[in-house]
Amino acid sequence: MITDPNLTFDDVMTFILEEKVTPSHEHLLQWIRRYPQFSEELADYFAEWAVQEEMDGEVVAEARSERFTNIGVSHALNLLHVRKAKAVPAAKAQATTIAQLCKAAGLNLASLAQRTRLDEELVMKLDLCRIMLSGIPRRLVEMLAVTLGVSIAEVWHVLSGPPRATSRGALQKSRQRAQVKTESFEEAIRASNLPLEQKNKWLRSIDEGTGPP
Amino acid sequence: MSVLVTSKLGSLKRPVPLTQRKLSGEPYVRFADVETQITEVIQSPIGEWPRIIFRDTRRWKTQTLVYLARQSIAQEQVFGQLLSEILRRASKVLGHLDKVFDPTTLELIDAELAKTLAALIVIEIPTRTSEYLEIDFKGKVKQLAHKVTAAYKAHPAPNQILISSKHGDRPDPLEAIPSDDTPYSLLAAKTDRGLIRRLLKAVTDDRHRKAFILRKMRDWPMYDEDSTVPSVLRHFGLRPEQRRTVQYWIERAEKQMREAYGEEQ
Numbered sequence: 001m002i003t004d005p006n007l008t009f010d011d012v013m014t015f016i017l018e019e020k021v022t023p024s025h026e027h028l029l030q031w032i033r034r035y036p037q038f039s040e041e042l043a044d045y046f047a048e049w050a051v052q053e054e055m056d057g058e059v060v061a062e063a064r065s066e067r068f069t070n071i072g073v074s075h076a077l078n079l080l081h082v083r084k085a086k087a088v089p090a091a092k093a094q095a096t097t098i099a100q101l102c103k104a105a106g107l108n109l110a111s112l113a114q115r116t117r118l119d120e121e122l123v124m125k126l127d128l129c130r131i132m133l134s135g136i137p138r139r140l141v142e143m144l145a146v147t148l149g150v151s152i153a154e155v156w157h158v159l160s161g162p163p164r165a166t167s168r169g170a171l172q173k174s175r176q177r178a179q180v181k182t183e184s185f186e187e188a189i190r191a192s193n194l195p196l197e198q199k200n201k202w203l204r205s206i207d208e209g210t211g212p213p
Numbered sequence: 214m215s216v217l218v219t220s221k222l223g224s225l226k227r228p229v230p231l232t233q234r235k236l237s238g239e240p241y242v243r244f245a246d247v248e249t250q251i252t253e254v255i256q257s258p259i260g261e262w263p264r265i266i267f268r269d270t271r272r273w274k275t276q277t278l279v280y281l282a283r284q285s286i287a288q289e290q291v292f293g294q295l296l297s298e299i300l301r302r303a304s305k306v307l308g309h310l311d312k313v314f315d316p317t318t319l320e321l322i323d324a325e326l327a328k329t330l331a332a333l334i335v336i337e338i339p340t341r342t343s344e345y346l347e348i349d350f351k352g353k354v355k356q357l358a359h360k361v362t363a364a365y366k367a368h369p370a371p372n373q374i375l376i377s378s379k380h381g382d383r384p385d386p387l388e389a390i391p392s393d394d395t396p397y398s399l400l401a402a403k404t405d406r407g408l409i410r411r412l413l414k415a416v417t418d419d420r421h422r423k424a425f426i427l428r429k430m431r432d433w434p435m436y437d438e439d440s441t442v443p444s445v446l447r448h449f450g451l452r453p454e455q456r457r458t459v460q461y462w463i464e465r466a467e468k469q470m471r472e473a474y475g476e477e478q
Contacts, residue, residue, distance in 0.1 A: 013356050014341040015236045017349060025432045028443060036441070043443035044363035050431045051313060051423050052359060054413050058308030064323065068304040069297050072327035076296055076335050080286060083337070 009041045023049035097158055098127040101148045116143045117201075119192050125183075129161045133212065135184040137205040156212045185210070226255050228280060233344045241344050243276060250277040259285050263294045275302050275350040282334055296334060303330055303354045310358065313419050318365055325361050330354065408474075415473030416466045420449065424459050425466035435459065 012035050021027050028046040032039045095101045102112050113123040118140075125131050126144075136159060145152045163180040183191075189202045228251040231241035243251075250273060254265055262281055266273055282295035307326065310319055336343045345353045416422040427433040427445050436446045436453050445459055446452070 008340075009360075010340065010342040013360065014345050014353075017345060017352050017356060018235050018237075023431060025427075025434070025443070032441065032443070039441060039443075041363075043448065045359050046431075046443070047423065047427060047433075047448050048359040048363045049356075050426050051419075052309055052355070052362070054410055054426055054430070055309035055312050057410065058311055060305050060308040060311070064311075064319075065301055065304040067320075068307075068323050068327045069300040071324050072300040072303075072331040073293055073296050075328040076331035077289070077293070079332060079335050080289075 007035075009038050012038055012042070013045065023047075023053055095150075095154075095158065096161060097129075098123065098144070098148075098155075101150055101154075101158060105148045107148070112144075112147060115147045116140065117194075117198055119194050122188055122192050122194075125188055126159060128164045128166065128180075129159060130163045130180065130182045131159070131188055132182055132184050133160050135186060135206065135210050137185065137202070138209045138211075138213070139205045140185075140202075160212070225252065227252060228255065231344045231347060232339055233341045241341075241348060243280075243347050244274075247274050247276045247280075247347065250274060251280050254281055255284070259288050259291055262291055266295065266298070270298060275299060276347045278302075279334060279346045279350060286335060296331070299334065299350075300327060300330065302350075303327075306351055306354045307358055310362065312414050313362070313422075314365065322358075322361055322365060326354075326357060329357055329361065412470040412473045416469045418462070418465070421462040421466040421469075424449070424462040425470075428459070428463055 012031070016031065021031070023046050025046075028042060031042050031046075035042065095104055098112070099109060102108055107115075109123045109127060110120050113120045116123070118126075122131075126136075133156075141152055141155045141159070144155045148155070163182050165180050186203065186206060189199050192199065194202070228243070228248055231243065233241045235241065254262055254277070257265060262285060266278070266281070278295050278299050282292055282299060285291040285295060303326075304323075307323070310322060314322060333340075333343045333346060342353065413422055413426070416425065424445055427448065428435065433448070434442065434444045435456055436444045440447075446456060449459065451458060
């Protein structure tokens, strides 16, 4: 009999459930004829089935049931945590904006602003790539990389994207090609609502070096 | 596992259909009562599900709980509660293994089964096996048990069971029971399944019990020259000249069952 080469023994077991099969030797031979590639597994399976069919109906001790449940729940949660951990780097790998990197790191723009001692408006401008790359202090990019858990190169990469409008709607309002305003980091700092002392710190950081290496 | 929580039909949310197909090509379909139960629950937000379910837990089919657990994976607390109930129910199907395996082997089997089942419930890409849990949960769990225990057919070591005989300080049943024709036809004719089960539980060595069941109740040949035909000897990894060993096992099982039968009269 020609069968799907991708068929697994689990599939065959499920087919057995779909039909009225008993663990008799006669049925075992029929299934071996259908799936000779699983003859050994089928023989072992039918033998266990035959025994357990006759031993059914026993009450399970509460302690055994509890242990079984705990092992299963713990295993499922472990699998889900591993899956989640794998999904985060994948999200980071696909990220093309600061906002997406934030999300992958479990942050939002406000919390990123707080951690990097910027204000939210400035972080939003960075996210929209409205700050000219050449004037962005390297110290800021280092802070962003550490906070977002990505490499410095990845931060430069997302900051170097084309400047974007605040929303798609804003682009559609004008019949002319949309002009998205950009500014230097220095201009953005001076226009920000940061305390004077913090503004001065950032302005001094410009002297330490700006732009991608 | 279905990817989306619901697909809408009018304003009523409906369960996502299963994706697999039977051997005949027909698509997998949940039973109507399961679909109705799922539909009832998913009209409420996921956070409400435990309150709905655990108000009267016994009312809900396990297949319903499997669907709901899969849809609540993102909400760990809800998922954990539903999964606990599912696994607790699964464990209740496995009581018979107590009589077949020694405690150490049983712990290994339980752990493997619990992990297998948990993995099937949180599986990312659905398979026939994973989706069948939403059609016939109990049947599938039993199947998984047969599959897992088949790998332990060599357990326990022969002397373990004999040492752990449940006869305590009573005389050896083989000494006590004459080997005459105690009514064995009851077994062969399978007229009283409850009686057969009780008698089989009196057999203290699981290999003796298995040899008896395969040979006497399921008509497995003792040996067949054709290597593609499963036989009792091959199942136990024995050679044709070791036929006498299995015959002894079967005789011993019969004697213990006769003793148990005598005690019931």
